[in-house]
Amino acid sequence: MATADKNTEKIILEAAKIVFLEKGFDGSRMQEIADKAGINKALLHYYFRSKEKMFDAIFQEAFQQFIPHVAEIMSSDKSLLKKIELFVETYITMLSEHPHLPIFILHEINRRPEQLVNTIKNFGIQPELLIESIQKEIKKGAIRKIDPRQLIVNMIGLCIFPFAARPIIQRIIFENDDIQFDKFLKARKKEVTDFIINSIRLP
Amino acid sequence: MATADKNTEKIILEAAKIVFLEKGFDGSRMQEIADKAGINKALLHYYFRSKEKMFDAIFQEAFQQFIPHVAEIMSSDKSLLKKIELFVETYITMLSEHPHLPIFILHEINRRPEQLVNTIKNFGIQPELLIESIQKEIKKGAIRKIDPRQLIVNMIGLCIFPFAARPIIQRIIFENDDIQFDKFLKARKKEVTDFIINSIRLP
DNA sequence: GTCTATATTGTGATAGAC
DNA sequence: GTCTATCACAATATAGAC
Numbered sequence A, B: 001m002a003t004a005d006k007n008t009e010k011i012i013l014e015a016a017k018i019v020f021l022e023k024g025f026d027g028s029r030m031q032e033i034a035d036k037a038g039i040n041k042a043l044l045h046y047y048f049r050s051k052e053k054m055f056d057a058i059f060q061e062a063f064q065q066f067i068p069h070v071a072e073i074m075s076s077d078k079s080l081l082k083k084i085e086l087f088v089e090t091y092i093t094m095l096s097e098h099p100h101l102p103i104f105i106l107h108e109i110n111r112r113p114e115q116l117v118n119t120i121k122n123f124g125i126q127p128e129l130l131i132e133s134i135q136k137e138i139k140k141g142a143i144r145k146i147d148p149r150q151l152i153v154n155m156i157g158l159c160i161f162p163f164a165a166r167p168i169i170q171r172i173i174f175e176n177d178d179i180q181f182d183k184f185l186k187a188r189k190k191e192v193t194d195f196i197i198n199s200i201r202l203p
Numbered sequence C: 001g002t003c004t005a006t007a008t009t010g011t012g013a014t015a016g017a018c
Numbered sequence D: 001g002t003c004t005a006t007c008a009c010a011a012t013a014t015a016g017a018c
Helices: A008-027 A030-037 A041-048 A051-066 A070-075 A080-097 A101-111 A113-121 A127-140 A148-164 A166-173 A178-200 B008-027 B030-037 B041-048 B051-066 B070-075 B080-097 B101-111 B113-121 B127-140 B148-164 B166-173 B178-200
Strands: none
Touching: A008 A030, A008 A041, A008 A051, A008 A101, A008 B008, A008 B101, A030 A041, A041 A051, A051 A101, A051 A113, A070 A080, A070 A127, A080 A148, A080 A178, A101 A113, A101 A148, A101 B008, A101 B101, A101 B166, A113 B166, A127 A148, A148 A166, A148 A178, A148 B148, A148 B166, A148 B178, A166 A178, A166 B101, A166 B113, A166 B148, A178 B148, A178 B178, B008 B030, B008 B041, B008 B051, B008 B101, B030 B041, B041 B051, B051 B101, B051 B113, B070 B080, B070 B127, B080 B148, B080 B178, B101 B113, B101 B148, B127 B148, B148 B166, B148 B178, B166 B178
C-alpha cells in the first residue's frame, strides 16, 4: 500500500478514507488503518493526535464531494431541461465512483448532527440561489407550480437513494447480480432525468 | 423505564431498540441498554447471550417495518392513482413515526450485507408481483412506458430520502426548524404523489 | 519520523451469591 | 431471575529508544 514516493500523511489519509467510508467512525479501528497504510498505530497519532481528528479530516473532504455543486449548473443560461440533465448525469457519475459516500455521510451526520453541522456551515451552501432559480422558471410558466424545496429534495433523493440502498436493491430486485445493477445505474441517468422533466411540465 | 407489569424481555427489547436504532450496532453499548432498561448488564446476557443475538432480534423487527408491504395495496382493484397515493401516504406516515429506521437499516445492511441478507430472504419479498402489476398498467396504456424497477426505486426513494437525510436537509434548507420540517413532511405526501403521477402519465 | 513497548481505559461476557 | 464482582481482551493513546 505504501506506494513509494508519496508522503506519509497522504498515505494515511487514503487508508483512513477507505476504512472510515466503509465502516463508519464507530466500526473503524486504528489498527486496520495502520495496516492498510503499511505503518504502525503510533504514527497515526503522530500525524493526527486522535482518531477523531483523523476522522474530521476525512469527513470534511467527503462531505464536500457529497453536496452537489449545483449552483454553477443552475445559474448557467442553459435550458431547464439541459440543466436537470446535467445535474443528474454529473451526480450519478460521481456517486458511481464513490458508492460508499451516501451511507457514510448520512449515517455520520445522524450520529453527531450538532458536532458535524459546523463543518457544513463553513462550506457556505446557499440553497436560496437554487430555490430562486426554480421559482423563476415557475413564474416564466416554464414548469408547473411546485414547492422548490420539494423539487430539490426529489432531485437529490432520486440520485442518491439507489446508492444508499444498493445492497438491498441489488439482492431483492437483481438477485445480487453486479452487472445487472450497473446497467440499471447507467440507464438511470436518462430515466431520472425523464422522470423529473415529466413531473414538472405543465399540465 | 421498567414500567411495572411488563416482562423483562420486552423491557430489554424496547431499550435495545431505542439505542440500536439511534447509534447502530458499532456505536451501541450494552451498558447504555441496561441503564435504559433499568437493569444491569448481566441480565442482558441472561436473556440474549450476546450483543449480536440481541441486535439480530431488533434488526429483524426493524427490517420488516422498513420494507413497504406494498403487495396488498398494489394488487387491489383501486385505480393506479389511488394505489400510489395510498402507498406514499402509508409509507411516509410510518416513517414519521419511526424516523430512525431508514439510516439504521441502510447503514447496517451496508456493514454486513452477506450476513443480514439471510434475514431478508425469510420474508419472502416478491418484487415480481409489483413489477408485473406495473407492466400491466403500461400495456393497458394507463401510463407511459417505463422500466418498472426504476419506478419502484423512485417511489421508495422519494419517500425514504427525506428521513435518511433529515439532519442535513433540516439544517441547510430549514435553518434547523423542527416545525418547518414537519410541515414539509406533511405537505410531502401530496407532493410526492403528484410528482409520481405526473411523471408517469402519457405524453 | 518511525518504531516497540506499555499505560489506561472501555467493553462484552461469565461466575457465583442470593 | 436478578444482582455484584470480576475476567479477558480490545482499542485508543503515550513514552521513549533509535
